[in-house]
Amino acid sequence: KGAPPAEAERLAAALDGLRDSVREMVSQALVLYGREETENLRNEILRNAPLARLERRQVEQMKALIRAIARRLRERYSKPRKRQRRGHLDVRRTIRKNAAWGSVPFLTAWKRRHRDRPKIVAICDVSGSVAQVSDFFLLLIHSLHEVVDDVRSFAFSGHLIEVSDILDKQEPETAMREIMSKVGFGSSDYGNSFADFEKRYLRSVTPKTTVIVLGDARTNNLDPRTDLLREISERAKRVVWLNPEGRMGWGWGDSEMPRYAPFCNVVRQCATAKQLERAVSDIVAAYQ
Template sequence: MRENLHRFFRAARGAGVRVSPAESIDAMRAVAQVGFNDRDILRNTFLLTLAKTQDEKRALGECFDLFFSQPEPQQENAEQNKTDDNSASGANPSADEHGDNAGGAANENVGPLAQMLLSQDRSAISTAIANASGAASLPDIRYFTQRGIFQTRILDAMGIQRLRDDIDEQTTRNPALAERLQEALNGLRGTVRDAVSQALLLYGREEAENLRNEILRNAPLARIEPRQVEQMRALIRQIARRLRERYSKPRKRQRRGHLDVRRTLRRNAAWGGVPFLTAWKRKHRDRPKIVALCDVSGSVARVSDFFLLLIHSLHEVVDDVRSFAFSGHLIEVSDILESMSPEEAMKEIMSKVGFGSSDYGNSFADFEDNWMSAITPQTTVIVLGDARSNNLDPRADILRRIGERSKRLVWLNPEGRMVWGFGDSEMPRYATFCTVVRQCATAQQLERAVSDIVATYQ
């Protein structure tokens, strides 16, 4: 029982349910009380002890149904086989010109696996598959390319070689019996294939998702296919959650401060130094404040979409975020991002300032005229864009003034460094006024850039 529960917890983690060691212990204690007899009670027990959100409840329920379902042997011609049994037992003696009784042959002349298949005992076959799956270490399956390997291992553990020998032998002695065994073998292969596919869904989901996420993390954001957009948004949310977990704890310690040993001892001198009263010392740190200017013209719109989603998912870490979008002119989009879903927000932003040619000079002028007061010595300004001005005035002087007013000026460019400065790229001119300039074309580079920015406030 304990081993089965551990496998279930591993499958649940693969389904996206966060199961800590303490929670798994609580679940095992609860299962010990309710038992395995009533599946509904068992299912609800797992939901109560392991799931923390509605999404986790749904995922855990699906995982439970899949894990505790029993594989069914596939016998396509079950009724035909029953008829063959009746004929072989004496109803039609002429069916076997050798005079052998098929039932007797099944009992005397064939191996255990053949006898099991001929008996059509579904429970025994399911048990045999389960035992062979354990012997083949089926819970270790991780990738879809391993399906054939594990199918072969399970069939070998069940004794398929003896079954093949039986079929070869009966082909000359009793063709009807050989045909029945071949049909049963085909059904067994299908049943084992289903069992392996089910195990892959249970135990391989986490590895498959990790592999997919690793590919997405290193894929150019600007060339993400439409079918991958939702997957990328889910990955960006995972990145945001990881950054929140990484940087929210230091901020909590910062609010409380560190124990001041000297002051604590002085305050408790009357009690012999026993620390009834504690004293804390705090080091003032700037609260994170970010202003983001994002180019949403056709060349970098997709990158800006994911960047804005990430920045606005860091509420616990970044107290103040103001976002602006531009192509030919610039507008503030903070309220749009806060009040709409990511997909709706991007459509609204694109309808207002998208689908045009970039004009960095005019957009910087819009910002200076209307929102320059948003920048303080505690503000980090992030510009996301390819710095291609379409041969218009780049207004680098405004960028210089922005850099002088801010704590840091960071430029994230989706293009590779090798093309900076070629054509209408103004990146070398802008770079002279920036604190940090880095390429940011993938989700991995985006995570590193935002992580470094937030870390400066810790």
């Protein structure tokens, strides 16, 4: 049963008072800090704010923060490495190279450690239920196209399309608008979208590929086609699922996250900019 009207009013008034107190405390803190410290504090608060519950005035601030995160990723991982891993001494080649000096090892030869070139396939849910969050996902995927040579990206609501060319050739904001106009804001159908991917693009997944799925795994009670995710997982190096919902919501209602999770190597909550930055950074760093 609901609370009596008088008690409900008192609770609502107390909640409003608490909100006002928090706003006042934050405002006072911002006044106390200098301009740089104020910006750092504001960004730190924003980094930990739930992406799906931002107020309208915060959305543009968050986009600016995500662009800064993308810029840091580019600066950190796009620079050519000055030193390569030399690996172990190659004794036979070293002896041959120094034959003219009586095999005195003036010159050394090393066995280079082979490192696979990164291959990433990103599959992003842009349906209505995650439309606000998917904006931020797409901004980070755009940065992957600038950091990693071999990236193919896909977006879906009820069906899936490839968006690699859009992300490669256009600025982030323009790319996001075009992608959302083509396939965004619809009713999500993971099963049908995985079927589109399996039919047209499965060959792009190899034992060197990391597949990143960004979405809430909510299927509108349609067939989730976990068999197709299993097939993708069997072909890939690894599957990473980044879910913008809190873990407490996984498996409730039409969430199929518990059924998808066994076919993923990594499943992470990415409900905030901080979590999203850490997840994408870890994925890219694995190839360094």
